[in-house]
Amino acid sequence: MAWFKRQDKGIHTPTEKKKEAPDGLWYKTPSGNIIHMRELKNNSYVCPDDDYHVRIGSKEYFEILFDDNKFTELDADLMSADPLKFTDSKKYPDRIAASQKKTDLKDAVRTAYGKMNGKDITICCMDFSFIGGSMGSVVGEKIARGIDHSLKKKVPFLMISKSGGARMMEAGFSLMQMAKTSAKLAQLSEAKIPYISLLTDPTTGGVTASFAMLGDFNIAEPGALIGFAGPRVIRETIGKDLPKGFQSSEFVLEHGFLDFIVDRRQLKNKLTTLLKMVY
Amino acid sequence: MMKAPFAVWTGLEPATSCVTGRHSNQLNYHTFDLFGTLTLVCVRVSLNCDAKLCAYLIKSNRPIQLFLSTFSISLKLSKRGFLSTFVPVKNQSMHLEFEKPIVELESKLADMKQLAQQSDVDVTDAIKKLETKITTLKKDTFTNLTRWQRVQLSRHPERPYTLDYIYEISDDFVELHGDRTVKDDKAMVGGFATIDGESVMIIGQQKGRNTKQRQERNFGMANPEGYRKALRLMKLAEKFNKPIITLVDTPGAYPGLEAEERGQGEAIARNLKEMMMLKVPVVSVIIGEGASGGALGIAIADKVLMMENTWYSVISPESCSSILWRSWDYKEQAAEALKLTAKDMLEHKLIDGIINEPLGGAHSDMKAAASQLKSDVLKHIKALKKLSEDKRIQQRIDKFSDMGAYK
Numbered sequence: 001m002a003w004f005k006r007q008d009k010g011i012h013t014p015t016e017k018k019k020e021a022p023d024g025l026w027y028k029t030p031s032g033n034i035i036h037m038r039e040l041k042n043n044s045y046v047c048p049d050d051d052y053h054v055r056i057g058s059k060e061y062f063e064i065l066f067d068d069n070k071f072t073e074l075d076a077d078l079m080s081a082d083p084l085k086f087t088d089s090k091k092y093p094d095r096i097a098a099s100q101k102k103t104d105l106k107d108a109v110r111t112a113y114g115k116m117n118g119k120d121i122t123i124c125c126m127d128f129s130f131i132g133g134s135m136g137s138v139v140g141e142k143i144a145r146g147i148d149h150s151l152k153k154k155v156p157f158l159m160i161s162k163s164g165g166a167r168m169m170e171a172g173f174s175l176m177q178m179a180k181t182s183a184k185l186a187q188l189s190e191a192k193i194p195y196i197s198l199l200t201d202p203t204t205g206g207v208t209a210s211f212a213m214l215g216d217f218n219i220a221e222p223g224a225l226i227g228f229a230g231p232r233v234i235r236e237t238i239g240k241d242l243p244k245g246f247q248s249s250e251f252v253l254e255h256g257f258l259d260f261i262v263d264r265r266q267l268k269n270k271l272t273t274l275l276k277m278v279y
Numbered sequence: 280m281m282k283a284p285f286a287v288w289t290g291l292e293p294a295t296s297c298v299t300g301r302h303s304n305q306l307n308y309h310t311f312d313l314f315g316t317l318t319l320v321c322v323r324v325s326l327n328c329d330a331k332l333c334a335y336l337i338k339s340n341r342p343i344q345l346f347l348s349t350f351s352i353s354l355k356l357s358k359r360g361f362l363s364t365f366v367p368v369k370n371q372s373m374h375l376e377f378e379k380p381i382v383e384l385e386s387k388l389a390d391m392k393q394l395a396q397q398s399d400v401d402v403t404d405a406i407k408k409l410e411t412k413i414t415t416l417k418k419d420t421f422t423n424l425t426r427w428q429r430v431q432l433s434r435h436p437e438r439p440y441t442l443d444y445i446y447e448i449s450d451d452f453v454e455l456h457g458d459r460t461v462k463d464d465k466a467m468v469g470g471f472a473t474i475d476g477e478s479v480m481i482i483g484q485q486k487g488r489n490t491k492q493r494q495e496r497n498f499g500m501a502n503p504e505g506y507r508k509a510l511r512l513m514k515l516a517e518k519f520n521k522p523i524i525t526l527v528d529t530p531g532a533y534p535g536l537e538a539e540e541r542g543q544g545e546a547i548a549r550n551l552k553e554m555m556m557l558k559v560p561v562v563s564v565i566i567g568e569g570a571s572g573g574a575l576g577i578a579i580a581d582k583v584l585m586m587e588n589t590w591y592s593v594i595s596p597e598s599c600s601s602i603l604w605r606s607w608d609y610k611e612q613a614a615e616a617l618k619l620t621a622k623d624m625l626e627h628k629l630i631d632g633i634i635n636e637p638l639g640g641a642h643s644d645m646k647a648a649a650s651q652l653k654s655d656v657l658k659h660i661k662a663l664k665k666l667s668e669d670k671r672i673q674q675r676i677d678k679f680s681d682m683g684a685y686k
Contacts, residue, residue, distance in 0.1 A: 083627060083684035084618045088603040137683035144680060166571070166593045168603060171617040172629045175571060175593040176682040179579055182551035183676040189552070206593070208544030209532075209572040214552055228544035228572070229534030237534050247539060257542045 044264045053221045053264055055201055058110040058125035061160055065123060065268050071114030075145055079106055080138050086169040095131065095169070103129045107138040108163065111146040113155070117272040122150040125160040133163035135207055136170040140177025143211060147184040156194045156275050161212040165205020178210035185214050194279045196271065199226050217259045217274065220249040363454035363470070365442040368488045373436050377420055377428055384413045417638050426614040430596060432588035433567045437642040439649065441468055441483030441526045444566060447649035449474050458507040461541060466497040467505030469512045471521070474653060480516035482509050482577060483526030500533035503546035506576050510550050513557060522560040522660045525577045530595060532573030547576040554579035555676055560663035562656050564634065565589045581675050582659045585621035587636040592619035629682060
């Protein structure tokens with residue numbers, strides 16, 4: 001005999017009457033443990049049980065890196081135009097509007113300046129939730145202006161990449177953002193201002209092939225997917241399964257394209273230590 | 280030592296061996312090995328140059344007697360300076376769907392001309408009429424091409440590739456190899472060339488003409504070592520203060536396992552940054568396909584030009600279709616949406632100019648296409664040379680920094 005038995009038969013609750021627990025209060029880690037969001041937040045969004053680095057956005061990174069979460073945002077209102085009148089299954093402006101509504105962001109990158117452990121820094125951080133963190137004109141321009149700010153104020157520049165690559169809906173314009181950001185970084189380099197590129201999960205395509213790989217220091221979070229071509233494309237091209245750990249941060253470090261991998265909980269202090277040594 | 284070469288030519292004297300060859304559709308030649316001491320070469324059909332023949336003659340290391348069955352031959356010895364294993368190969372004629380009506384009329388015209396020669400019937404009027412008809416049809420077809428048709432033309436199997444252009448426009452060319460780290464990427468070629476007496480560095484992606492070549496050239500998809508080789512050559516040009524010309528023709532950087540291991544993204548990124556700061560004039564020309572980062576990786580230039588029937592964008596229409604429409608069948612729509620032709624790109628100020636192709640596309644008259652490319656590129660280099668280094672670099676950076684559309 002069962003311990004619990006439903007006494008009233010035929011109870012149906014319509015969907016709209018179902019009560020829900022507040023969304024995002026609990027987080028299930030990859031190992032299967034359920035933890036409270038507060039605990040996750042206090043741990044820099046790293047699962048305490050298995051050190052899994054949860055995908056987070058610019059809001060969270062700013063919170064982690066800027067002292068007391070105090071910063072001044074640059075070009076917060078810059079928005080995408082639709083230079084090509086691009087339409088696939090949806091019109092591009094509609095897609096942008098839908099993403100803006102869903103994510104409460106204006107585009108896939110935010111720039112801010114403030115203090116990190118008492119030292120000035122400019123941080124540019126991408127948001128994967130906004131059309132896959134794709135790079136269009138706004139992303140390129142905001143990064144370029146962020147670098148300009150660093151150039152003007154002579155403060156270090158930190159770029160946090162998290163993107164699927166260039167944004168198709170701006171075609172040629174997106175492609176040229178690779179050139180634009182690289183041009184600005186060349187100037188930053190000439191001015192001998194340090195540039196740290198932090199690659200997070202995932203960083204692929206045109207972003208890897210431009211600013212993300214051009215740091216004086218290229219660093220990454222553990223377990224991030226980092227590559228030029230996506231794994232599916234490579235699998236289709238070579239017709240073979242990819243080895244385990246292919247294109248992970250550890251793999252990229254092993255092949256010599258990263259300086260080190262950093263745990264998010266130590267990110268702020270490690271960056272400060274490093275910058276103190278060089279600048 | 281020689282008895283009578285004419286005797287050999289007329290077949291009266293036995294030659295110890297005879298090699299008969301034919302290639303490029305330009306040249307038939309017979310080489311006779313006379314008593315192991317002298318090579319006699321009989322060439323039919325006029326030609327400008329022929330690397331393979333030159334190589335044969337040099338290798339034979341014997342006195343050479345040239346025999347011309349037609350008198351208009353000029354074996355340009357300067358082409359001996361063409362220090363590359365490359366030999367132009369012509370494909371069997373292939374036609375795109377929209378080229379077919381023109382080809383049909385052209386074969387009709389050829390038939391008619393033959394008829395006129397053979398019989399006494401006067402068909403001059405008919406021939407003239409047909410000729411005008413062909414020209415009008417060609418004009419109609421090639422001025423109203425859809426974006427997808429231009430993509431098809433950019434991939435035409437007979438379209439001139441980088442080394443074809445180099446072969447046509449340069450007096451001398453010394454191909455250089457290797458990235459000094461891993462290997463020599465055959466999909467990326469480059470070297471010093473002399474064009475109208477001026478030394479330049481030419482670099483570009485190279486596609487293959489037949490199956491074997493395509494495999495060797497990896498379909499024009501360079502690996503990281505290709506981009507590093509390109510950068511090495513550019514730095515070399517900078518060191519010796521020579522202008523750089525890059526010819527872009529790639530379906531993309533190679534998306535392979537080893538490419539990732541060796542840092543495809545890093546290689547391209549580095550090129551973008553380093554090319555921004557090159558002290559010498561740089562002119563890039565999209566001569567076929569200009570796909571994404573693989574193309575941009577050698578296309579940071581003071582002047583970026585596109586040939587008329589080429590495309591340049593962030594993704595190929597096929598891949599775009601497969602991602603946004605989740606099917607490969609919307610490539611035409613994708614091509615339209617991407618606005619990837621030379622005209623579109625110029626309109627959006629993402630490139631600096633268009634190089635006209637002969638009516639019928641670059642493949643219909645390779646020499647004319649090459650000579651147009653040469654004169655346009657030289658014109659730009661001449662103008663760029665007048666600027667100071669710093670000014671050129673600043674303009675280059677400003678140009679790319681201004682690209683974008685936002686509000």
